[in-house]
Amino acid sequence: MRPDPSQKIDPKAIPAWRISSGLSSLFWWILPFIYGFIALGGGAPNWGIWVISGLVVLYTALQASIIQTIRWKRWRYQIDEHEIYLKFGIFIIRRILIPVNRIQHVDTRQGPILRSFGLSSVTITTAATTHEIPALSDEVADEVRNRISNLAREADQDV
Amino acid sequence: MFEPRRQHPVASITEVLKSIRELLIPIIIVFIFGGGGSGNSFFFSPIFLSIFISYLLVSSILSWWRYTFYIDGDELRVEYGIIVRQKSFIPKHRIQVINISSGIIQRMFGLVSLNVQTAGGSTPGVTISALTREDAEELKSILSTETETTEGATVINEEDEEPLYALSWKNLIIAGSTSASFGIALSIIGTIFSQMQVLVDEDAVLDYAETFFKTDVNFIIALIFTLIFFAWLLSIVGNILAYANFTILKKKKEIVIKRGLLEKRTSSIPYSRIQAVRIQEGLLRQPFGFATIYVDSASFGEESGKSTVLFPLIKKKDAWEFIRTMVPEYDQQVESVRPPKRALRRYIIRSLIPIIILIVALYYLIPYGILSIALIPVGVYLGYLRFKAAKIGVNDDTVIVRYRVLAKTTAIVRKYRIQAFTGWDNWFQRRKKLKSLSISVASSNTGADFLAKDFEENYILNLIDWGSPQFSKPKKQHQQSDEIEPDITDWLDAGI
Numbered sequence A: 001m002r003p004d005p006s007q008k009i010d011p012k013a014i015p016a017w018r019i020s021s022g023l024s025s026l027f028w029w030i031l032p033f034i035y036g037f038i039a040l041g042g043g044a045p046n047w048g049i050w051v052i053s054g055l056v057v058l059y060t061a062l063q064a065s066i067i068q069t070i071r072w073k074r075w076r077y078q079i080d081e082h083e084i085y086l087k088f089g090i091f092i093i094r095r096i097l098i099p100v101n102r103i104q105h106v107d108t109r110q111g112p113i114l115r116s117f118g119l120s121s122v123t124i125t126t127a128a129t130t131h132e133i134p135a136l137s138d139e140v141a142d143e144v145r146n147r148i149s150n151l152a153r154e155a156d157q158d159v
Numbered sequence B: 001m002f003e004p005r006r007q008h009p010v011a012s013i014t015e016v017l018k019s020i021r022e023l024l025i026p027i028i029i030v031f032i033f034g035g036g037g038s039g040n041s042f043f044f045s046p047i048f049l050s051i052f053i054s055y056l057l058v059s060s061i062l063s064w065w066r067y068t069f070y071i072d073g074d075e076l077r078v079e080y081g082i083i084v085r086q087k088s089f090i091p092k093h094r095i096q097v098i099n100i101s102s103g104i105i106q107r108m109f110g111l112v113s114l115n116v117q118t119a120g121g122s123t124p125g126v127t128i129s130a131l132t133r134e135d136a137e138e139l140k141s142i143l144s145t146e147t148e149t150t151e152g153a154t155v156i157n158e159e160d161e162e163p164l165y166a167l168s169w170k171n172l173i174i175a176g177s178t179s180a181s182f183g184i185a186l187s188i189i190g191t192i193f194s195q196m197q198v199l200v201d202e203d204a205v206l207d208y209a210e211t212f213f214k215t216d217v218n219f220i221i222a223l224i225f226t227l228i229f230f231a232w233l234l235s236i237v238g239n240i241l242a243y244a245n246f247t248i249l250k251k252k253k254e255i256v257i258k259r260g261l262l263e264k265r266t267s268s269i270p271y272s273r274i275q276a277v278r279i280q281e282g283l284l285r286q287p288f289g290f291a292t293i294y295v296d297s298a299s300f301g302e303e304s305g306k307s308t309v310l311f312p313l314i315k316k317k318d319a320w321e322f323i324r325t326m327v328p329e330y331d332q333q334v335e336s337v338r339p340p341k342r343a344l345r346r347y348i349i350r351s352l353i354p355i356i357i358l359i360v361a362l363y364y365l366i367p368y369g370i371l372s373i374a375l376i377p378v379g380v381y382l383g384y385l386r387f388k389a390a391k392i393g394v395n396d397d398t399v400i401v402r403y404r405v406l407a408k409t410t411a412i413v414r415k416y417r418i419q420a421f422t423g424w425d426n427w428f429q430r431r432k433k434l435k436s437l438s439i440s441v442a443s444s445n446t447g448a449d450f451l452a453k454d455f456e457e458n459y460i461l462n463l464i465d466w467g468s469p470q471f472s473k474p475k476k477q478h479q480q481s482d483e484i485e486p487d488i489t490d491w492l493d494a495g496i
Helices: A013-040 A046-062 A065-073 A112-116 A138-154 B010-022 B024-033 B046-066 B105-108 B133-143 B169-177 B179-198 B202-215 B217-243 B314-325 B341-365 B368-391 B427-431 B457-467 B488-492
Strands: A076-079 A083-088 A094-097 A105-109 A119-126 A129-138 B069-072 B073-078 B086-091 B095-102 B109-117 B126-132 B247-250 B254-259 B266-270 B274-281 B290-297 B307-313 B336-337 B391-394 B398-404 B408-415 B418-426 B434-441 B446-455
Touching: A013 A046, A013 A065, A013 A112, A013 A129, A046 A065, A065 A083, A076 A138, A083 A119, A083 A138, A083 B010, A105 A138, A112 A119, A112 B290, A112 B398, A119 B073, A119 B274, A129 A138, A129 B398, B010 B024, B010 B046, B010 B105, B069 B133, B073 B126, B073 B179, B073 B202, B095 B105, B095 B418, B105 B109, B109 B133, B109 B341, B169 B290, B169 B307, B179 B217, B179 B314, B179 B418, B202 B398, B217 B307, B247 B314, B274 B391, B274 B446, B341 B368, B341 B434, B391 B446, B398 B446, B408 B434, B418 B457, B427 B434, B434 B457, B446 B457
Parallel strands: none
Antiparallel strands: A076 A083, A083 A094, A094 B418, A105 A119, A119 A129, B069 B073, B073 B086, B095 B109, B095 B266, B109 B126, B247 B254, B254 B266, B274 B290, B274 B408, B290 B307, B336 B391, B391 B398, B398 B408, B418 B434, B434 B446
16 A cells, blocks of 8 residues: 655644634634624524634634644645655545646745745646645745646646 | 638627627516616617617627638637637647537528637637538548548548437437436426516415415316426427437547537547546436436537536447447446445435435425425435445556446546546544545546545555556455456446
């Protein structure tokens, strides 16, 4: 059986993800407000608002802390001349194998949060799917992108 | 062909129709909601209407005038656009499918439309909407891969070739009456029906409903049956329109499909573009031993998100013979496994979850909704059917996956066509040492995934290994749960 992919992603991913996931989890803070409106109208008991607020705050707290550490620990990737192999996930663990000769193009991307940590993510696109290696340091990301793109160019170019 | 040229002027008529079709939803909205109050007259005023109609006419004539196409070397070049000039250059080797079709308008003038589909990029191919059949055939023979070998020396005369398979009228009717579009038609009629009630005066509806519920249960039942009957007729008619005169013929490098009653369509599918072959046994077709054969080809186009029907209705026992004849590359023998017994519970739970959500929703939303609890055994049975259908097997360079959503699908995929393998497990699966696998192939613009859920952990890991281009056959793990089925015809076995 194939061993787990050998490379880990950049440890700076943890603080970067804590910020980005923490921020996006704030979206769910809308739930207590919606519940509040319903409760005001007498449609639901008042104590529910404390339960929902508690859950939402807990969710943000987890997203801004331990979850990102686990996520980083689980993330592995490996690139060799025939295929790209990824393994990641917290509750659902995925293993993805992408034959190099199926790759259509490779991008590196960087949002404001990743940029402030000097990180980029690499996006790999095939004719059917898109995959991402998140949070590599800029240099590694460029290297990975060039490497995949060279490997893919050598391979046969048909769909 | 090598000089820039325009389409037949009839193209401007099809352009008008296309604009109207694109504006159909706004037009309907204006028509329905514009009626609110007295201020609706603006949209129906002669000034607005004449501006609107002349805009349609002028823009279609201009767009016809601006649309030119020609062949330059190995490329089809199309230039179009009124305000923004656009140029599409389509290299021959990027072309996936060439369709020649003729709608009612084209046929009135003895013309056809030619549609060229490509893979990759974001452009959905080009359609030359009116040209003579000779020009279309010439373009097609220049652009299709077929000519690479014949090098223009032989003129292919399609009339001389006997179709290998043709759909009989009897099977066409059967296809229509067992089609899944039956369900869609039913929901459309249902929606129209419910909308009609809204349009009618509300008091009248209430009165109507009162008498309706009090007096006659038989009437309701009769009404429901009439609805179903009309939906059924609609789906038969739809199938006849789409698949009448269906014939398929085989050429050296491509398959040619002709079909259609009012709108005649000819599609060529080059063998080199086929990504996967699927045999689908619909819920209504399976009991009668019928299946539909699809091919997935990497093309962008009007039927995006749908795979091409290779044959609409075929006896299950003839399906492999059909594949052997038409797409011999997909006639493969594999050794297969089924999910282990301990996966059955997960299959049942997965089928039950949406049903339980539905029951809860019905319970809150409609009176006597709780009666929908009777759906639970249906869910359990569906889970069992899905479990029985699940099967996957490989040989050196082919994988066959069978799974059921509602219809049972057997997908045959060549290894070199697979875009990605995704194996996954969640916490519950890890406890039971089960894994799922998804095999992605290019199909239309989104791609298609073939799923094998809750199989033996080791087998899935071996399959991922097999997916690597440097490996061939995965080591067979002989376990109690494995059922080895070397005979390929078993894939379409008579069982559930």
